[in-house]
Amino acid sequence: MNTTGVLSSPARRQALADSYQAPELPPPAPELLRLLDLPANLPETLSIAEVAAVTGLTAHTLRYYERIGLVEVARDESGYRVYDREALARIVFVTRLRLSDMPISTITHYINLVNQGEQTAPERLLVMQEHRAMIRRRLREMSAALALTEYKIATYGGHCTP
Amino acid sequence: MNTTGVLSSPARRQALADSYQAPELPPPAPELLRLLDLPANLPETLSIAEVAAVTGLTAHTLRYYERIGLVEVARDESGYRVYDREALARIVFVTRLRLSDMPISTITHYINLVNQGEQTAPERLLVMQEHRAMIRRRLREMSAALALTEYKIATYGGHCTP
DNA sequence: AGTTGCGTTCGAGCGCGCTCTAACCTTTAC
């Protein structure tokens, strides 16, 4: 039973699904890109299906993220998850880091530092600086691979010699 | 017994290892970057350890790549692998594609097309065009993640809200 | 001749990041 009046009604679910496009699974990256600028007209709290709809993650993955301690999610009287703005922000943050291939272990470490308070700021800075170096390296590698791919396309098939 | 005179002597192995830096495993990406411009003074044929030294892959991985059909490698009289220039080029090519996160199944498919001859050029082109689109998407995602990381660094730690 | 080290094959194992199943409960629609 829902006495708070904030849980998802079918109409609301439908509206959310419509306004953010139902996630079609084969190409997952486009809807993940939406994360980089989330719509501002979101309700105060969201159900797990709604978070899944706006983030492009599956409900399974959201439960998994909670299980491994990446986010804490409140429950209603029936035990259903209730994602508030903070929880959603955390999910979005984690998803962005995942998009740049930060290992979950590193994200967990970083979030543990955050939970420990402000005195861990220097170590957090270090984590992010290392991550920046990794991203830059990967950007270089991907750019080189893009050049190779462009070359292959330009030569229309070509052979297996680089 | 080695009657060809091309197999690795300890001195040659040493020289190769010296001239290309022994691979130190914790950060694997730097030596993989070397692949993007291989040194030109390579011998005609290489042993598996030598290929490992110049590519940064492990001998285990090289055997694995051969096992799954990504490359064919000749043997000497004792059954040892002998990598000629063509095999090395293939390994380098595969490694570049892997660096851009092309799945091994796609690489296998592409290489099968190459082995089937010139009439598969159109399909190969398609494969590469799709791969290019994937690389471009990933470059955008990584750039966005870089921006987030720079922001975190600029605000020195910050919170878990993006 | 013996030791050391690089090579071979086959097959199992592993770490990561999900992904799914089973069994069960709550809410909503008809």
Added chain:
DNA sequence: GTAAAGGTTAGAGCGCGCTCGAACGCAACT
């Protein structure tokens, strides 16, 4: 009332890309 749709947990399973172990062979050095 009943069925459908969505939620819960705990735990197993999976696909990928290696990675490693075992048992053995060959080669070079001393």
